[in-house]
Amino acid sequence: MARPEMVADDRGLVHGGFTFGLADYAAMLAVNDPHVVLGAAEVKFLAPVTLGETMLAKAEVIGESGKKRQVRCTVSTDRPVFEGSFTCFVLPGHVLDC
Template sequence: MEPRTHLGISLRLVGQPVEISPGVARVRLETLAEMSADDRGLVHGGFTFGLADYAAMLAVNDPNVVLGAAQTRFLAPVVCGEVLEATARVVEEKGKKRQVECVVMTSKVVFEGVFTCYVLDGHVLDAQG
């Protein structure tokens, strides 16, 4: 299945889709030196979150999906050069609302979260006044 959402995003920064099937997505991200928050190579958590968010969007895979909320936990640090893999699954669907669980791993679990996504009738910016 091909991506139907976030088509303009930088795959270098949020990861490369490995699998997209109905309600499920897996995305891999090779962490880069420019993602480092310090001189020891600690990857800024925003990149881990961005990977997980992108995987959640692909699990829904609708052109008009947006993130409404996230409950997340960072469980272990990530060092530049590590490869992250996010697996996201839609676990609940109610009208426009989708609950997506996501786990990000290296050789261990480093992040987990539940993303509340919404499938809108049109592009989110079209609703702006």
């Protein structure tokens, strides 16, 4: 749910970074590996999110090649607000150790 600390202005607009962060997190969950990292993202913000709205993210791995995973993700409230394609990589170990 969009909380007051997510709001960017006095009209209740939620900063897009929170929507992107939710989608990124959903993509990581879809890959489901402790060593997954985001490599790239191509996204579209389709509609604004406002204070009090509940965002629902859905993500699906749509391609896999070696350590690379392509993930499609959407975020919606009562309408679509975000869609994106994430390129993720499964590393052999923790990113700080690679």
